[in-house]
Amino acid sequence: MDIDLSQFSQVFFEESLEGLDIMESELLEINIDNLNHESINTIFRAAHSIKGGSATFGFNQVANFTHLLETLLDDIRDGKRQLSALHVDMLLQSVDILRAMIDALMNDSEYQSEQLQSLSAQFEQQLAQQPTSEQSEQLLEANTQESEAQETNTQETSTEEKAQLDAADTQATLWQIRFVPGVDILRCGNDPSYMFTELQQLGKYHIKLNDVSYPGFDDFDPEVCSLQWTITLLTDSPLDRLKEVFEWVEDECQLDYLTLERNPEQEATWFSQQPSQTAEANNNDQATEQLDLGATETSNANTDGIAEFDFSQAVAEAFNFDDEITSSLNDAIEPSAPIKEPSAKLSKPSAQQEQASTAPANNSLLAEVADLTVIQAIDADNPTQATSTNDGAAKQTSTATKQAVTKTSESSSTIRVGINKVDQLINMVGELIITQAMLGQIGQQETIDDDMMLDLRMGLEQLSNHTRELQESVMKIRMLPISFAFNRFPRLIHDISKQLGKKVDLVFNGEETELDKTVMEKIVDPLVHLVRNALDHGIEMPEVRRAQGKSEMGTISLNAYHRGGAIIIEIIDDGAGLNTKKIRAIAEQKQLISASDNLADDEINQLIFHPGFTTADEVSDLSGRGVGMDVVKRNITDLNGTINLQSQSGQGCKITINLPLTLAILDGQLVRIGEHIYVVPLVAIHESLQVTANQVNQLGNNQEVIHLREEFIPLVRIYQQFNHAPDAKQPQDGIVMIVDNNDKKVGLLVDELLSQQQVVIKNLEDNYTKIAGVSGATILGDGTVALIIDVNSLAQLAGIGVNKDHAA
Amino acid sequence: MTHQQSQASQGNVNQQYLTFVMGREEYGVEILCVQEIRGWQNTTVLPNAPAHIKGVINLRGIIVPIIDLRQRFGIEELSYGPTTVVIVVKIAVEKQFKVIGIVVDAVSDVIIVDDDELRATPDFGLETDIRFIKGLTSINDNMVILLDVHMLLGNEMLPSASQLSSIINQLEIDSSATESE
Numbered sequence: 001m002d003i004d005l006s007q008f009s010q011v012f013f014e015e016s017l018e019g020l021d022i023m024e025s026e027l028l029e030i031n032i033d034n035l036n037h038e039s040i041n042t043i044f045r046a047a048h049s050i051k052g053g054s055a056t057f058g059f060n061q062v063a064n065f066t067h068l069l070e071t072l073l074d075d076i077r078d079g080k081r082q083l084s085a086l087h088v089d090m091l092l093q094s095v096d097i098l099r100a101m102i103d104a105l106m107n108d109s110e111y112q113s114e115q116l117q118s119l120s121a122q123f124e125q126q127l128a129q130q131p132t133s134e135q136s137e138q139l140l141e142a143n144t145q146e147s148e149a150q151e152t153n154t155q156e157t158s159t160e161e162k163a164q165l166d167a168a169d170t171q172a173t174l175w176q177i178r179f180v181p182g183v184d185i186l187r188c189g190n191d192p193s194y195m196f197t198e199l200q201q202l203g204k205y206h207i208k209l210n211d212v213s214y215p216g217f218d219d220f221d222p223e224v225c226s227l228q229w230t231i232t233l234l235t236d237s238p239l240d241r242l243k244e245v246f247e248w249v250e251d252e253c254q255l256d257y258l259t260l261e262r263n264p265e266q267e268a269t270w271f272s273q274q275p276s277q278t279a280e281a282n283n284n285d286q287a288t289e290q291l292d293l294g295a296t297e298t299s300n301a302n303t304d305g306i307a308e309f310d311f312s313q314a315v316a317e318a319f320n321f322d323d324e325i326t327s328s329l330n331d332a333i334e335p336s337a338p339i340k341e342p343s344a345k346l347s348k349p350s351a352q353q354e355q356a357s358t359a360p361a362n363n364s365l366l367a368e369v370a371d372l373t374v375i376q377a378i379d380a381d382n383p384t385q386a387t388s389t390n391d392g393a394a395k396q397t398s399t400a401t402k403q404a405v406t407k408t409s410e411s412s413s414t415i416r417v418g419i420n421k422v423d424q425l426i427n428m429v430g431e432l433i434i435t436q437a438m439l440g441q442i443g444q445q446e447t448i449d450d451d452m453m454l455d456l457r458m459g460l461e462q463l464s465n466h467t468r469e470l471q472e473s474v475m476k477i478r479m480l481p482i483s484f485a486f487n488r489f490p491r492l493i494h495d496i497s498k499q500l501g502k503k504v505d506l507v508f509n510g511e512e513t514e515l516d517k518t519v520m521e522k523i524v525d526p527l528v529h530l531v532r533n534a535l536d537h538g539i540e541m542p543e544v545r546r547a548q549g550k551s552e553m554g555t556i557s558l559n560a561y562h563r564g565g566a567i568i569i570e571i572i573d574d575g576a577g578l579n580t581k582k583i584r585a586i587a588e589q590k591q592l593i594s595a596s597d598n599l600a601d602d603e604i605n606q607l608i609f610h611p612g613f614t615t616a617d618e619v620s621d622l623s624g625r626g627v628g629m630d631v632v633k634r635n636i637t638d639l640n641g642t643i644n645l646q647s648q649s650g651q652g653c654k655i656t657i658n659l660p661l662t663l664a665i666l667d668g669q670l671v672r673i674g675e676h677i678y679v680v681p682l683v684a685i686h687e688s689l690q691v692t693a694n695q696v697n698q699l700g701n702n703q704e705v706i707h708l709r710e711e712f713i714p715l716v717r718i719y720q721q722f723n724h725a726p727d728a729k730q731p732q733d734g735i736v737m738i739v740d741n742n743d744k745k746v747g748l749l750v751d752e753l754l755s756q757q758q759v760v761i762k763n764l765e766d767n768y769t770k771i772a773g774v775s776g777a778t779i780l781g782d783g784t785v786a787l788i789i790d791v792n793s794l795a796q797l798a799g800i801g802v803n804k805d806h807a808a
Numbered sequence: 809m810t811h812q813q814s815q816a817s818q819g820n821v822n823q824q825y826l827t828f829v830m831g832r833e834e835y836g837v838e839i840l841c842v843q844e845i846r847g848w849q850n851t852t853v854l855p856n857a858p859a860h861i862k863g864v865i866n867l868r869g870i871i872v873p874i875i876d877l878r879q880r881f882g883i884e885e886l887s888y889g890p891t892t893v894v895i896v897v898k899i900a901v902e903k904q905f906k907v908i909g910i911v912v913d914a915v916s917d918v919i920i921v922d923d924d925e926l927r928a929t930p931d932f933g934l935e936t937d938i939r940f941i942k943g944l945t946s947i948n949d950n951m952v953i954l955l956d957v958h959m960l961l962g963n964e965m966l967p968s969a970s971q972l973s974s975i976i977n978q979l980e981i982d983s984s985a986t987e988s989e
Contacts (some may be wrong), residue, residue: 676853722855767906768864768873771854779866785852 009105012053014414016062016102019046021487024095027088035083043091044073050098061111062101068123069094075127087126092491093119172203172236174262179246180228180254180433187223190249196231198245203235206270232260232270415517417477425477428470434716435462475664478518482560482569483511485524489531489558496535503542503553504535513560515580519659522639523569526632530571530655531556533629538575538653548650550574562661566641569657578605578647605647609633637792640666640683668778668788670754671737673719674726678750679759679778679788686738686745688753693732703799704735706747713738715747716798718789721773727751741795748794761788773797822922827952828895828912834947835912836919836954841897843907845915848892862911872896874909875902875961886913899958913920919952921945926954 023046026039047069054062069091075081097116104111177199181192199205208230233242239257246255270687416682439459442452486508497504539545539554546552580601587593587607608629636643641659660666660683668679669688691706696715699705704715715736719726728734728751736747759778764771764787775790825836851863851874864871874894878885878897886892894909926943940959945952 724853724855762869762871763872764864767871767908768854768906771856773855777852777864777871779869779871783866784850785864785866785871787852787854 009057010414012057013102013106014416016050017054017067017099019050020095020099020102022046024092024491025487027092027095030083030088032083032085032088037077040073040077040083044070044077047073058676059105062098062105065094065098065101065116065120067732068120068127071127072123090119090122090126093122102689172234173240174260175231175233175235175239176258176260177231177233177242178228178254178256178258179231181225181249182252182254183224185249186225186706188252190252192225192227192229192249195245195249196229199231199233199242201243202237202241203233204270205234206232208232208387218322291533307425339517369799415478421473421476425470425473428473432463432466432470435459435466439463448532476514478516479514479661480520481512482515482520482567483508484510485515485520485527486558486560487772488528492528492531493535493556496532500536501541502535502539504539505553505555507555507557509557509559510561513562513567514661515560515659516661516664518664519639521655521662522635523659526635526657527558527569527571529628529632531558534571534575534653534655535574538573539575540576559692562773563658567659567661569659570656571655572652574652577649577651577653578608578645580604580649583607583712602646605645608645609643640681664761666759666778666788667756668739668759669737669756670780670786671735671750672752672754673750674724676722676724676784677754677784679719679781680737680739680748680791681788682756684739684741684791686740688735688737690734691731691736693730696731696780704731706731708747711745712746713747713796714795715749717749718792718794718799721794721797739791741791741800746791746800748789748791759786759788822920823829825919825921825952825954826915827917827919827947828915829895830878830881832900832914834916834950834952835877836921836945836952837895837897837957838954839918841899841957843896843898846894846909847894848888848894848911867896867907867909870907872907874911876911878911878913888900897957897961899961901958906961910961914923917947919945921954 012459023043026043026046030036030039047066051063051066051070054060054066072081072087072091076083076087093115097113097119100113100117101111179192179195181190183191196205196207210228210230225379242257243250243255246319247254345606439456442448442456442459445452448456490506493504493506496502534556539556540550541549542552545554555572555574557566557570559572561568584593584599584604587597587604587610592607592610593599593604609632610630633643636657636659639659641657644656644658645653646656647653666679667682669682671678671680671687689708691708695707697705697707697712699712699714704717706715717726717731718724719729726734728747728749731747731749734749734751735753736749737753738745738747740746759780761776762778762785764774764777771787773790773794774787775787775793776788778788780786809893811818812886824839826839826842827836829835846867847907849865851865852872853863854861857863860876862876864873866872876885888911892911893915894911895915896907896909898905898907900906927945928943929941940956942954942956945954
């Protein structure tokens with residue numbers, strides 16, 4: 001039973017993060033006045049699976065916290081509690097906290113935050129408040145509180161309610177349910193204790209474990225359920241409600257429902273020692289007390305006198321120390337049969353790993369040792385939780401003062417791929433094998449005649465088709481819909497617009513447009529920046545908008561679509577647009593342009609991308625609309641993309657980002673320098689030409705410029721920078737490529753232009769280090785490696801553009 | 809006692825090393841680091857790389873840098889001949905595997921060395937960094953220098969080229985001294 005669960009934790013992290021995304025998007029959609037039950041269910045399910053997963057993996061902090069959420073959601077789902085805006089807010093906050101927790105777990109660090117403590121407290125406070133509910137629920141709560149008068153519960157128990165309780169009892173029906181589960185019930189993932197918990201909520205209840213046919217200890221199989229119970233339940237719920245509890249297991253068990261005559265005396269023995277469960281089971285702080293409370297009450301409650309057994313404690317201990325189980329059994333059941341050593345199957349129960357299956361197993365173990373009546377068999381479930389909660393709580397306090405250590409561990413990232421994409425791949429591989437068989441057959445012939453030559457050609461053609469299709473399919477695996485990047489924006493807009501008091505409508509178009517995962521990851525931050533800018537500085541306050549005759553509700557649209565081999569992302573707002581005059585003034589002040597320059601508005605607006613335009617003082621002057629825009633631009637340029645801005649005063653602003661679909665393939669121009677072959681990205685090249693000697697001028701120290709059509713373009717002799725022996729030492733002997741370097745032009749001197757081709761980019765840093773002037777490597781048709789030139793870094797190497805502009 | 813015998817008698821604290829020759833010395837690297845042994849092939853030269861980095865090759869789709877250990881150690885250069893081999897090693901650097909090829913004169917043997925047969929490298933003072941030498945052992949009275957490839961290739965902390973030949977000279981003096989004892 002000792003399974004290394006850590007291998008699955010990555011899956012848990014991913015699923016949890018997905019669950020959190022779902023919770024978040026549902027929470028943002030919720031309309032409190034018109035509650036959609038399906039969305040509450042969805043949120044509940046997400047929280048529930050995170051709780052279950054985290055408990056399984058032993059992430060108690062997450063489990064405890066989600067438990068609070070789940071309890072609240074459960075109440076809302078059952079209509080016991082009215083969802084309020086406060087709840088939605090708390091739940092959204094908890095989504096953030098859970099994300100941070102999971103991030104911390106992924107980095108093997110401890111999550112600590114005051115926010116967690118305060119939010120947990122807030123949840124507990126909410127949960128402690130009397131839910132607005134039917135009377136019976138209230139009564140149950142009241143009953144609960146009666147037995148925990150010393151608790152720090154904010155509620156006060158009124159005598160009136162107790163009176164009502166008695167009144168309600170008299171109307172209730174006494175049911176006797178015989179529950180004989182099939183032997184396979186545990187294997188199907190059902191846990192009777194859950195049903196008992198649910199029954200327990202319906203009214204007063206008493207459970208008795210019946211005689212069981214039980215195998216010897218050595219044959220004991222914890223997955224086989226050989227127990228049966230008789231449950232006596234005093235409730236005013238109808239039979240249908242009772243049946244509902246067993247709905248899931250109806251086919252796998254035998255159920256008899258009987259109504260009994262009311263017998264106050266009997267009832268008194270059955271129900272008097274009812275330990276309270278509902279309220280404080282949900283409460284972390286009270287977990288310990290509950291454990292004690294439950295323990296004392298169960299032991300008192302045994303009326304048959306067969307054996308007194310501190311069941312909950314035994315189970316709790318069993319989960320902690322396997323050897324203690326024997327001793328606790330010994331202590332508890334003195335008069336009964338000798339106890340064998342716990343079998344291997346039971347030897348290492350761990351609270352984290354096998355909650356569900358060991359609990360009934362322990363249950364069965366006890367049954368063998370003595371014919372035991374267990375009141376509150378259900379405790380088998382709760383103490384486990386209590387123990388783990390205690391652990392968690394202890395851990396929390398012990399590390400409370402400790403600063404969270406931030407470790408950055410390289411976790412291998414994974415992608416989820418649609419099954420259709422995988423099928424397509426498999427299909428292609430199948431085709432490939434057929435073609436290979438066909439070619440293999442031809443290859444086995446002694447001689448090849450004309451017919452076979454034809455077959456051979458056909459085969460080769462097929463092969464090349466399939467290879468290309470296979471390549472396309474494989475590339476598609478890395479493609480994800482851009483909604484992965486867009487999905488964070490509803491939350492961002494929700495939070496910021498609330499904070500700013502603005503009204504904003506967010507519109508997506510083309511969320512299904514697919515984009516390479518790596519590109520996606522790198523584009524998210526710039527996008528967040530742009531959207532936040534649009535909201536912060538673009539969209540005006542409602543009253544301003546009204547005054548301008550616009551609708552109070554601003555609109556931010558995010559559009560994505562494919563064009564050619566590129567993806568276009570547009571961020572459009574209908575806000576105030578850029579203040580071109582101000583930008584111009586600041587640009588002049590910073591001497592980026594001169595007052596006499598005749599520039600179109602668009603050209604001026606582009607200046608906000610200029611590095612250095614964004615230092616603190618100017619930002620406020622410029623209504624902040626330029627903060628980090630150079631960083632945005634740099635990120636996009638690093639991805640071989642471009643960014644464009646169009647603004648119309650009072651009408652809004654449109655930012656267009658053009659990105660390559662993938663970072664894995666690049667259109668390149670092969671060039672030769674001496675015996676070395678390099679690849680220059682085709683997108684960077686403006687033109688290639690031969691220059692004459694008098695076009696080249698010396699400029700100061702070692703810097704040459706080419707005079708080309710009224711422009712002076714700095715020249716980089718690659719062979720000098722890379723220390724190679726070239727054919728052409730002088731510019732006029734070789735070829736000069738005019739390439740783009742951060743919107744400025746640079747000339748590169750090479751010996752010869754070779755072919756243009758698509759190259760697959762390989763990472764040099766995997767096995768080596770970064771090389772100045774080189775962005776990566778690729779493998780040419782003959783199997784040799786060619787390096788890909790990074791124009792920007794090459795220009796920097798040559799000392800071009802290394803000035804104040806790049807200090808930012 | 810030969811090494812094969814000692815392996816049989818000792819069991820688990822020994823490790824296998826691939827030994828190779830460079831100049832007059834024999835070196836060894838842990839065999840578990842060795843991915844494969846290849847013949848010399850022409851490399852793509854990297855711009856502005858140190859002289860001992862011969863360039864990169866395409867090893868089944870992976871770009872692998874090739875390091876000339878002779879030049880790295882400051883031993884005089886030899887032209888690459890038919891016995892020149894590239895030992896491709898895989899080492900873990902900061903949780904990531906790096907594949908690096910090292911050019912050596914010739915591969916000689918696989919030896920088994922017990923940990924207690926490893927002799928510590930004598931300390932030559934602060935000037936020389938010998939952390940990339942795991943230890944010394946002798947086989948048939950020949951000294952074998954066991955290299956710690958992780959230290960050697962994982963970090964850029966090698967002694968400058970000329971130092972190593974002097975280290976080796978000193979090592980030889982030292983090992984002959986211990987053997988004569």
